[in-house]
Amino acid sequence: MTTEETPLLRNENDTVHDRFSSRRKKVLLTIVSLGSLVTFFTSGTFIPTIPLIVKELNSTEGMISFAVSLYMLANAAGSLIAARYSSFSKDGRRPIYLCWFPLMIIGSIGVANSQSVTSLMIWRVIQGTGASPGLSVGAGVIGDIYRLEERGTALGIYLCTGLLGYALAPTIGGVTAYYLSWRAVHYIIATFTFATLISIVFFFPETKRPGTRGIDEQQRAGIASSRLWPVMLNPLKQLSVLRSPNILAASFLNYTGLLTDFALLIPLPYTIGKRYGIDNEALLGACFLPLGFGKAVGAPLAGWISDKVVSTYKKKRGYWYPEDRLRASLFSSFSPLCVLGSGITTKYVPGTLGLVLNLVCLFFSGVACDLALTPAGAYVVDVLHSKSAEATASVNTFRMIATAASSAILLPMVNAYGYLFMTLVVALVAISGIGVTILTIANGEAMRKWVDVGFSTAGNN
Numbered sequence: 179m180t181t182e183e184t185p186l187l188r189n190e191n192d193t194v195h196d197r198f199s200s201r202r203k204k205v206l207l208t209i210v211s212l213g214s215l216v217t218f219f220t221s222g223t224f225i226p227t228i229p230l231i232v233k234e235l236n237s238t239e240g241m242i243s244f245a246v247s248l249y250m251l252a253n254a255a256g257s258l259i260a261a262r263y264s265s266f267s268k269d270g271r272r273p274i275y276l277c278w279f280p281l282m283i284i285g286s287i288g289v290a291n292s293q294s295v296t297s298l299m300i301w302r303v304i305q306g307t308g309a310s311p312g313l314s315v316g317a318g319v320i321g322d323i324y325r326l327e328e329r330g331t332a333l334g335i336y337l338c339t340g341l342l343g344y345a346l347a348p349t350i351g352g353v354t355a356y357y358l359s360w361r362a363v364h365y366i367i368a369t370f371t372f373a374t375l376i377s378i379v380f381f382f383p384e385t386k387r388p389g390t391r392g393i394d395e396q397q398r399a400g401i402a403s404s405r406l407w408p409v410m411l412n413p414l415k416q417l418s419v420l421r422s423p424n425i426l427a428a429s430f431l432n433y434t435g436l437l438t439d440f441a442l443l444i445p446l447p448y449t450i451g452k453r454y455g456i457d458n459e460a461l462l463g464a465c466f467l468p469l470g471f472g473k474a475v476g477a478p479l480a481g482w483i484s485d486k487v488v489s490t491y492k493k494k495r496g497y498w499y500p501e502d503r504l505r506a507s508l509f510s511s512f513s514p515l516c517v518l519g520s521g522i523t524t525k526y527v528p529g530t531l532g533l534v535l536n537l538v539c540l541f542f543s544g545v546a547c548d549l550a551l552t553p554a555g556a557y558v559v560d561v562l563h564s565k566s567a568e569a570t571a572s573v574n575t576f577r578m579i580a581t582a583a584s585s586a587i588l589l590p591m592v593n594a595y596g597y598l599f600m601t602l603v604v605a606l607v608a609i610s611g612i613g614v615t616i617l618t619i620a621n622g623e624a625m626r627k628w629v630d631v632g633f634s635t636a637g638n639n
Contacts, residue, residue, distance in 0.1 A: 210316035213439025214340030217312035222347025227360035254578035260570030270386030282308025286368035318567025334481020345470030352463020434611030435550030472544020480552035501622030512607035513546035521601030
């Protein structure tokens, strides 16, 4: 497997990526970024409303917090299905958004009208499934329209929008719940999703190039497909890319990067809020703002750095070495200090100073998370360009399942051993993610040869 690039192949590739004008690409990037925002915003708005839902539905903190994990699991499963069909179908990416987002709208209205814990959980599953294209199909669209050297910046904007939405969502959710109700939050989500759906209907063309779809490969192989019945695809098949140690390493980095944020966000009302006497939903929501500001800085910066690293090392080496992209993720190495710093501060520093230091930790944690996730996400699209949506969905599935499992034990760990102990454990996990990334950068080519899952070359990227 070669990673060298010939001029002929490069020119053919440039033609492929010049199908859309720069202005049209920006419109498409805006739309898929809004799709990503829907996914993360829906998850983030739920957290500050947990105490209100516990009280209204007469439940427990642990039970209602489980709805966060349930949403992520449904999101992961939905991403696999959406990505598989978006890459196979003759119609490509666009129909997936048109089919999934109405489900998201219905699920949000269902959550808003839930009268029991059981109905809440069921509607959260539907809501999470409907929001799933925002995580996987959007990355596939970016892979369809942007060149290798531009992809990191585009993915940075895409992830920035989603993760910024996740960070700002608690503030918006908290303020809305305080002045209106937690149910109003989900009506707002349904309205926003509907507006995004309308933009897709009128301004979003198909981006998947004919000849690269799964159905095209099937026809070239002489396999007939029925015109009457839909093709039944196995969404779990794409998880086979996780057999590759390279993809698994990128998935693990995604998980550890996001876990540090979740470790600060999910227990915040019961840790920082309780320690510093903040019990107002609006004020609690405001405590999430520094993380959002950090993400607003981190994601575009991470995208720019990763593109710059790829271009610099490609010029220096004379050929493309995919793992160079991951060097940008090493700028997130201060992430463990942020989460552990919050634990130490909360335990030992009282009053206004302690609160301010915690907010500083939240800001830099937001920056660090994006510095880890953006290059890792772009790397996966780079090395599996022909199946970028499926690969992204597989990575997201790993991340979501691992994060959901971890999130479910964060509050119990805080209750049993204290906030400082929990942040220490998460910091150690984050350090292991950095270590795995360093090993992958050093041994990337050899690791790709261990298990070849159809890696892209410079010529077809």
